[in-house]
Amino acid sequence: MTQTVLGIIGGSGLYEMDGLQDPSWVNVDSPWGAPSDALLTGRLDGVKMVFLPRHGRGHLHAPTTVPYRANIDALKRLGVTDIISISACGSFREEMAPGDFVIVDQFIDRTFAREKSFFGTGCVAHVSLAHPTCPRLSAACATAAEATGITLHRGGTYLAMEGPQFSSLAESRLYRSWGCDVIGMTNMPEAKLAREAEICYASVAMITDYDSWHPDHGAVDITAIIATLQGNGTKARDLIAKLPALLGGDRAPCPHGCDRALDHAIMTAPDKRDPALMAQLEAITARVLAKETR
Numbered sequence: 001m002t003q004t005v006l007g008i009i010g011g012s013g014l015y016e017m018d019g020l021q022d023p024s025w026v027n028v029d030s031p032w033g034a035p036s037d038a039l040l041t042g043r044l045d046g047v048k049m050v051f052l053p054r055h056g057r058g059h060l061h062a063p064t065t066v067p068y069r070a071n072i073d074a075l076k077r078l079g080v081t082d083i084i085s086i087s088a089c090g091s092f093r094e095e096m097a098p099g100d101f102v103i104v105d106q107f108i109d110r111t112f113a114r115e116k117s118f119f120g121t122g123c124v125a126h127v128s129l130a131h132p133t134c135p136r137l138s139a140a141c142a143t144a145a146e147a148t149g150i151t152l153h154r155g156g157t158y159l160a161m162e163g164p165q166f167s168s169l170a171e172s173r174l175y176r177s178w179g180c181d182v183i184g185m186t187n188m189p190e191a192k193l194a195r196e197a198e199i200c201y202a203s204v205a206m207i208t209d210y211d212s213w214h215p216d217h218g219a220v221d222i223t224a225i226i227a228t229l230q231g232n233g234t235k236a237r238d239l240i241a242k243l244p245a246l247l248g249g250d251r252a253p254c255p256h257g258c259d260r261a262l263d264h265a266i267m268t269a270p271d272k273r274d275p276a277l278m279a280q281l282e283a284i285t286a287r288v289l290a291k292e293t294r
Ligand SMILES: CSC[C@H]1O[C@H](OP(=O)(O)O)[C@H](O)[C@@H]1O
Pocket: 010, 011, 012, 013, 054, 055, 063, 086, 087, 088, 089, 163, 184, 185, 186, 187, 225
């Protein structure tokens, strides 16, 4: 049995986390560059927690320039087993209203200007992303949200756009016609990288607006988004506070295999692997490479 280390990636409007025991901001060196910020470590109800503000304190990083690989690698280096991503998003559904939360379970990745994998020339790997979020962790988030009185939608498809501009009306209508439920700018490649890093990932999306398709709401308005975000931030903190009791400190292996995603995924023959890339991959591949040499 391993110990749960819960990682929280705080999105727009969530830059700090109160209530941790023994809180400490730590700088983590990653071979993938500097993470978005220092990481806040501590304990909540006996469970180890690590918090990282996705855009950095003060909202420094744009969706395109968030250092996604460094962030996931830094969380891995701190022993994080489970990541809860908290994000603001727009809605494509009348019944998914601003103020509601969605436990996202699928993604359509329309981002195009980001590094999306730890792997590449010199060490090629292919992980499954059919189910990009962890059902066990997502269920815990749903239970926590419902216990907090949040209006919750279990399951939803998140369209990840490049941004930073919001969608045109034509794009918004197109994504609706594709069956998407919500839209944001950051969950990809974050979810892909968490899977490569063998960390369970759940996405809690907080609806701030109706994107631009809605005839009664018109263009996305950042002022209205920020107002909704302020209320959502309090709800998100209440949800997070319930998670340690639901997850517990002792962690059974993921029944869905998120923590073993690299088993059989690496294609490159050991003697063809690039030593420099393998050194960079040290934290990500430690578990699976230890098995390879046994
Ligand atoms: C503040 S509106 C646009 C901004 O908010 C979302 O950020 P995050 O996903 O980190 O909560 C969205 O993806 C955009 O980056």
